[in-house]
Amino acid sequence: MTFATMVSQLAQGLLVSIEIFLLTLVGSLPLGLLVAFGRMSKFRPLRLVVQVYISIMRGTPLVLQLMVVYFGPAMLFGWSIPRFSAVILGMILNYAAYFAEIYRGGIESMPVGQYEAAEVLGYTKSQTFLKIILPQVFKRILPSVTNEVITLVKDTSLAYVVSVMEMFTLAKKIASSQTTLMPFVIAGVFYYIFNLVVAVIMERMERRLSYYR
Amino acid sequence: MKKKIVAILLAVLMLTMLMSGCQKPAADDADTARTFTVGFDAEFPPYGYIDDNGDYDGFDLALAAEVCDRLGWELKLQAIVWDSKDAELESGNIDCIWNGFTKSEERADQYTWTVPYVDNSQVIVVRNDSGIASLADLAGKTVMVQAGSSALSALESEDCADLTATFGDLLEVADYNAGFMELENGTVDAIAMDIGVANYQIATRGGGYTILDEAIATEVYAVGFLLGNTDLMYTVQGVLMEMAYDGTMLEIAEKYVDKGLVIDSLCLLD
Amino acid sequence: MNILEMNQIKKAFGDNQVLKGISLSVEKGEVVAIIGPSGSGKSTLLRCATFLETIDSGEIAYMGQKAAVTGQNGHAEYVSSAEMRKIRGYFGLVFQNFNLFPHYSVLKNVIDAPVSVQKRSRQESVEEARALLAKMGLSDKEESYPYQLSGGQQQRVSIVRALAMHPEILFFDEPTSALDPELTGEVLKVIRSLAEEHMTMVIVTHEMSFARAVADRVIFMDGGVIVEEGRPDDVMLNPQNERTASFLSRFTE
Numbered sequence: 001m002t003f004a005t006m007v008s009q010l011a012q013g014l015l016v017s018i019e020i021f022l023l024t025l026v027g028s029l030p031l032g033l034l035v036a037f038g039r040m041s042k043f044r045p046l047r048l049v050v051q052v053y054i055s056i057m058r059g060t061p062l063v064l065q066l067m068v069v070y071f072g073p074a075m076l077f078g079w080s081i082p083r084f085s086a087v088i089l090g091m092i093l094n095y096a097a098y099f100a101e102i103y104r105g106g107i108e109s110m111p112v113g114q115y116e117a118a119e120v121l122g123y124t125k126s127q128t129f130l131k132i133i134l135p136q137v138f139k140r141i142l143p144s145v146t147n148e149v150i151t152l153v154k155d156t157s158l159a160y161v162v163s164v165m166e167m168f169t170l171a172k173k174i175a176s177s178q179t180t181l182m183p184f185v186i187a188g189v190f191y192y193i194f195n196l197v198v199a200v201i202m203e204r205m206e207r208r209l210s211y212y213r
Numbered sequence: 214m215k216k217k218i219v220a221i222l223l224a225v226l227m228l229t230m231l232m233s234g235c236q237k238p239a240a241d242d243a244d245t246a247r248t249f250t251v252g253f254d255a256e257f258p259p260y261g262y263i264d265d266n267g268d269y270d271g272f273d274l275a276l277a278a279e280v281c282d283r284l285g286w287e288l289k290l291q292a293i294v295w296d297s298k299d300a301e302l303e304s305g306n307i308d309c310i311w312n313g314f315t316k317s318e319e320r321a322d323q324y325t326w327t328v329p330y331v332d333n334s335q336v337i338v339v340r341n342d343s344g345i346a347s348l349a350d351l352a353g354k355t356v357m358v359q360a361g362s363s364a365l366s367a368l369e370s371e372d373c374a375d376l377t378a379t380f381g382d383l384l385e386v387a388d389y390n391a392g393f394m395e396l397e398n399g400t401v402d403a404i405a406m407d408i409g410v411a412n413y414q415i416a417t418r419g420g421g422y423t424i425l426d427e428a429i430a431t432e433v434y435a436v437g438f439l440l441g442n443t444d445l446m447y448t449v450q451g452v453l454m455e456m457a458y459d460g461t462m463l464e465i466a467e468k469y470v471d472k473g474l475v476i477d478s479l480c481l482l483d
Numbered sequence: 484m485n486i487l488e489m490n491q492i493k494k495a496f497g498d499n500q501v502l503k504g505i506s507l508s509v510e511k512g513e514v515v516a517i518i519g520p521s522g523s524g525k526s527t528l529l530r531c532a533t534f535l536e537t538i539d540s541g542e543i544a545y546m547g548q549k550a551a552v553t554g555q556n557g558h559a560e561y562v563s564s565a566e567m568r569k570i571r572g573y574f575g576l577v578f579q580n581f582n583l584f585p586h587y588s589v590l591k592n593v594i595d596a597p598v599s600v601q602k603r604s605r606q607e608s609v610e611e612a613r614a615l616l617a618k619m620g621l622s623d624k625e626e627s628y629p630y631q632l633s634g635g636q637q638q639r640v641s642i643v644r645a646l647a648m649h650p651e652i653l654f655f656d657e658p659t660s661a662l663d664p665e666l667t668g669e670v671l672k673v674i675r676s677l678a679e680e681h682m683t684m685v686i687v688t689h690e691m692s693f694a695r696a697v698a699d700r701v702i703f704m705d706g707g708v709i710v711e712e713g714r715p716d717d718v719m720l721n722p723q724n725e726r727t728a729s730f731l732s733r734f735t736e
Binding site for chain 2: 001002005009067071074075078161169172174175177178180181
């Protein structure tokens with residue numbers, strides 16, 4: 001296999017990795033907020049269920065969760081979920097749990113004075129949350145979110161466990177078939193560039209939010 | 214805040230799409246245009262691998278393609294993670310494992326097998342300049358073997374217990390590629406592996422390695438189906454036999470000789 | 484008609500009875516100063532008046548509209564949330580720690596509630612906000628963010644924010660306590676100018692001379708009750724109660 005073929009093969013794998021990355025973020029960022037609400041709910045049973053969910057998601061390996069999402073339904077009920085969907089679903093469920101805890105930390109760190117000022121001014125509860133609290137929470141949690149997002153770039157490689165041909169899976173197979181380590185080198189460079197782009201974007205967002213303190 | 218709402222809607226939409234993606238497994242509709250899904254790990258040349266153009270290729274895949282041709286089935290090649298092969302089979306995501314799949318004693322009762330079509334041996338590969346010429350020379354040496362491979366189970370079996378006891382160390386490695394790196398670097402003295410794999414690795418690396426004449430074990434490859442799936446097994450096995458008799462199997466095999474396939478190992482041809 | 488009417492307000496935090504049956508009424512245009520040692524319940528009274536705390540029993544009414552009543556069972560009950568929202572529009576509150584919204588510019592801090600809560604036109608709100616900011620000497624600060632302002636400037640912005648809602652009565656909860664001493668003057672000057680315009684105000688403060696100069700009435704609270712109240716000169720120069728006298732003596736040295 002020529003070097004060019006190898007690069008183009010791995011670039012296709014990179015596209016899959018990027019797809020996993022983006023869909024996971026689009027799904028888990030909003031879902032994480034809902035989970036955070038559940039975690040902070042005054043309704044105890046809901047709070048407990050969410051707590052258990054978060055503790056399982058954070059207490060077991062993501063690889064195992066992906067296997068459960070993909071193989072579990074097929075073995076129990078004979079439902080076959082497409083591989084790619086299973087990966088996205090598993091990753092969203094996992095990352096939503098992590099994001100939920102980050103949101104919760106951010107929301108709970110907000111000074112009570114902000115709520116009180118909004119209440120006295122007559123803001124409704126949802127106005128208070130959406131206009132006053134959430135934007136500030138977002139700024140507070142951005143560094144932690146950045147950490148997770150960069151971890152996510154690397155976690156896309158875990159899709160191998162259900163044989164989704166993302167970049168790392170492909171690199172491994174090409175390396176074995178062609179008896180060379182070059183695919184890993186190329187994949188490493190691709191991952192690094194991918195993360196560099198992500199880091200630059202996150203840094204820009206942080207800078208955009210630095211207009212206040 | 215509209216953005217946030219859009220994001221939530223998107224998420225809901227996506228989940229719905231994921232759910233609607235659920236469908237009955239391919240294995241269940243044994244109708245006219247049957248799809249035959251072959252599971253292989255694409256890391257086991259010459260039986261199943263990725264070729265120079267980035268496509269799947271291999272002796273086993275070519276056999277499967279011919280079988281499907283003759284039966285009017287549609288072949289679906291599904292690359293899998295070797296560790297998940299049982300889950301893939303049980304969940305119905307693949308119909309069979311066809312990838313230089315060793316029918317070992319322990320596996321014999323775990324799958325429904327065709328008759329063996331390859332008789333392979335487990336051999337020891339050393340560097341030409343290693344001074345190792347026989348199994349006895351391995352005493353005190355560091356031997357490497359792929360984790361979970363047939364070579365490992367052979368070495369761990371009672372038949373080899375005496376031999377293994379003489380090794381200085383027995384190390385497990387994730388893949389042969391890394392194993393050869395270690396052999397090249399001299400951090401290990403020998404690697405135990407299938408003879409077909411050994412031939413392929415040595416050929417593509419441009420020589421420099423030797424296979425010891427004494428084998429540590431002999432083994433057979435067959436196609437493994439989910440335990441109890443005998444109908445499907447017999448259908449495939451029938452065509453396989455037919456291909457062996459009419460010479461097609463040999464024709465196909467010859468294309469993979471330069472990839473390390475040993476014609477002598479094809480045991481249906483006699 | 485009194486703007487604020489509070490009757491027999493009781494409030495406890497656990498076993499701690501913080502307000503032991505306090506009554507307070509404020510007339511239109513009146514400036515009331517509440518003084519007293521810390522822990523006397525004066526801030527809690529203000530928080531009950533502004534609904535940041537719920538009372539255990541008693542009655543609260545603004546402009547003759549009841550917000551909380553106490554029935555036969557002895558527990559205070561509040562009116563519907565729709566009515567509460569209307570009643571909230573009658574008062575404004577200036578916090579000790581300003582509690583400006585850090586992610587909004589000064590102008591946005593002032594106009595956001597008028598526009599998004601009171602649904603007033605943006606243009607009108609902006610014009611009014613600019614006029615108020617100019618009056619407070621903050622004309623050049625409308626594009627600034629709170630962190631760029633001094634404490635005194637932030638507190639003046641928060642007063643403008645409260646005024647922009649057109650309250651009938653304005654509460655101040657120790658408005659200068661969080662400020663460096665050299666910055667208190669500018670805030671007190673603003674409150675004094677509001678008093679001259681006959682803005683109805685209730686001010687919890689530790690600034691005795693300011694209270695005496697600006698208030699129409701001074702209330703001394705201690706231990707959850709009103710110990711003494713009256714014209715500033717009477718209460719502060721000639722206290723009738725021993726507790727008042729001993730409290731005030733700490734400020735005269």
